[in-house]
Amino acid sequence: SRINSTNIIGTQNLISMAIKHKVKNFMLLSSDDVYGQLSSVSKTPWKEDANTNPRNPYAASKVCAETLLKTACEYSDLKYNILRLSSVYGPRQLDKFLIPKLTNSILNDKMIDDRG
Numbered sequence: 001s002r003i004n005s006t007n008i009i010g011t012q013n014l015i016s017m018a019i020k021h022k023v024k025n026f027m028l029l030s031s032d033d034v035y036g037q038l039s040s041v042s043k044t045p046w047k048e049d050a051n052t053n054p055r056n057p058y059a060a061s062k063v064c065a066e067t068l069l070k071t072a073c074e075y076s077d078l079k080y081n082i083l084r085l086s087s088v089y090g091p092r093q094l095d096k097f098l099i100p101k102l103t104n105s106i107l108n109d110k111m112i113d114d115r116g
Helices: 002-022 057-074 098-107
Strands: 025-031 078-086
Touching: 002 025, 002 057, 025 057, 057 078
Parallel strands: 025 078
Antiparallel strands: none
16 A cells, blocks of 8 residues: 555665665654544643554554664664654645644634544
């Protein structure tokens, strides 16, 4: 699938090139989706050291990319940082995500549903 091609194979290609060209530091942009979903609104938000619990193919591909990087760093001099981003905005983003949802609500003078 396109997700696997980008997030898994693409990440592996970048890691291989980083090692080949002796890059010192590698920064991987991941997603907060790797944590899964809170079971209720009253639960404490995730912490950085929380276990991953991917609930869709996208999140699973991000966990795989993170694992590939961590594993590669075990056998090379490559150092890494993983950023698990939230509410990233970009072209063609679906309306169900936070920023497009807020923008559409404001432009259409509608209330924002705070339950998702």
